[in-house]
Amino acid sequence: MAPLTLRIVLDTLRKCHTPPKTFLHFRTPLDLLVATILSAQCTDSRVNMVTRDILYPKYKKASDYLAVPRRELERDVHSCGTYRNKAKYIQGMCGMLIDQHHGEVPRTMEELTELPGVGRKTASVILSAVFGIHEGIAVDTHVFRVARRLGLTRGNTPEKVEQDLMHGAPKKEWGEVTTLLISHGRSVCTARNRTCDRCPFQNSCPSSWVSRKKDLGKPVARASKKQKPR
Structure with a gap:
């Protein structure tokens, strides 16, 4: 079976989620x-x-x-x-x-x-x-996890995951990449007890083929717990 592409993932997730531009409330x-x-x-x-x-x-x-x-x-x-x-x-x-x-x-x-x-x-x-300016893709824990589980990247750092995702979608869609992957990560592809039976990618996602004990969404090396500017 052909691997998933970011184009397929975005087109599918648009039918499942209608996320806001950001999940944080603001006026200014x-x-x-x-x-x-x-x-x-x-x-x-x-x-x-x-x-x-x-x-x-x-x-x-x-x-x-x-x-x-x-x-x-x-x-x-x-x-x-x-x-x-x-x-x-x-x-x-x-x-x-x-x-x-x-x-x-x-x-x-x-x-x-x-x-x-x-x-x-x-x-x-x-x-x-x-x-409305797109100079990068915000990679939080949900984006990092979902992108790796779906096989969209093998990056082991947010920086590498961002680079791989940017190559997979036009610049005008970069903001949507973040919000759609976050929505999917919160509702279906959760950090624990992911619900693969509810996922539209269950037949093509590499993570659905492996044991839950081997989570492809996790980095190989542990990241430092020291807080850095995000």
Whole structure:
């Protein structure tokens, strides 16, 4: 049987899922930038609760995040985990936005990844969801797992998985690659107890042919647990 291609996967998943541009709620580019920083090692539902109930009513612009003591911001984001680092990143990022970008969120990968706490994945989310600019594919744990299980990549790092996926779809579809694979990873191809009998790829997915004890979605080597900008 011929291996799955990203084109086949996207065409099929469009019939099964209708995901939003991003799973994080936001009103402004700054909102999404803050929410994406908070989402590191935290669920989107938790981040959405914190931003809705605490952050968005209180902080309207970059200068608002700098107007409070660090400890106050740490308390506000405490439930998102690693709150000290996240508060530090948010205030550092807001300071740079004011100093170098007139308080506005920049629109290039290079400028975004210069901000504290912002890596390539976060920048890809911002550019795609807010500005409709596609310079990369955001590879989170769901995208990484599903892409490897479906045989779309053998990459062992998010960077290699991203490169393989970018070669498989036109640039205008890169944002959709992320949201469709995330939707499938959350609802069907879950990290534990995946439901292959509900999967439209069950007859062509290489992971459906192997023992569940041998998960093709997992990297060969363990990644460092040290938090890095995403």
